[in-house]
Amino acid sequence: MKAKKQENYISNLLVQIGKLRRNKSNVLLSETNIHGGQDILLYYLSLEDGQTVSSLVEKMCIQHATISAMIDRMETQGMIKKEKDVTDKRTSRVYMTNKGMDAYKEVAKIWKTMEAMITKDLTEDQERLLRELLQLVLKNLS
Amino acid sequence: MKAKKQENYISNLLVQIGKLRRNKSNVLLSETNIHGGQDILLYYLSLEDGQTVSSLVEKMCIQHATISAMIDRMETQGMIKKEKDVTDKRTSRVYMTNKGMDAYKEVAKIWKTMEAMITKDLTEDQERLLRELLQLVLKNLS
DNA sequence: TAAAATTACTTAGTCGCCTAACTAAATTTC
């Protein structure tokens, strides 16, 4: 009986939601100079400035190669600054500039807007429940 | 009181889940010749063969430019076949080849595996509930 | 202490996805 049709897969719902969420987010971000995955980097830097690239890689769940190019672009834009670590010359540390901090303030607003949009028709109970269920899913995928 | 921290945003949970889901999916797909968004195209073609490009664009929630390149690559791979419509010469129709049908069978297996992974620790009730809540979110974003 | 293995990135090349600008064909409208 557990035979579900693919269009009802939770996985597919997540994919569709992911696409719509990203599209909406990109619309909001397009009014700033921030690009699609850079918001997350700014977020983690806002939690702890001067992190190593590896630390960001781990938190952001992306590859070194991805963040390497991203950091270059964001440094060119003047949002962050990359500096070689003095004690371990293999590693680089990433710092937010003032421009980056301003950019992050925009990100925080946009994230708030996104969250409101996503939870628009949910009661507080439903919201809490959804959060709990998604945390289970996250654990299943980790 | 509704002031939630960003790390608790449902939006952020969705982003994290989306990344992990895609990573897992890519691991499974990497054993085939199918790439990350091509599975969805094959799915929609499996529901209705010979669709126009515009029809696929709408269902897949992506841009013409994106699918245009994707179709070229998949046609080169021999999974699909693109043909100009006879009555309306602006439009093209996309058909699955035998190789594409075989590829889709792999996709269906992989999707089943993904769904099992995602719902691993959920009871049937939780699964149903999550599906309902996600459908609300989907509507909020549409 | 010199060689081997690991760690931290970078570079090159591919794909998905986007926007902007373009071509070509069909439809509207005047």
Add this chain to the structure above:
DNA sequence: GAAATTTAGTTAGGCGACTAAGTAATTTTA
């Protein structure tokens, strides 16, 4: 019926993400 508009796709160029292969520095190990 000709001009204006809309529709359908393509091309060019940019970013996020990945893999594979490379470099350089640090740590292990023999």
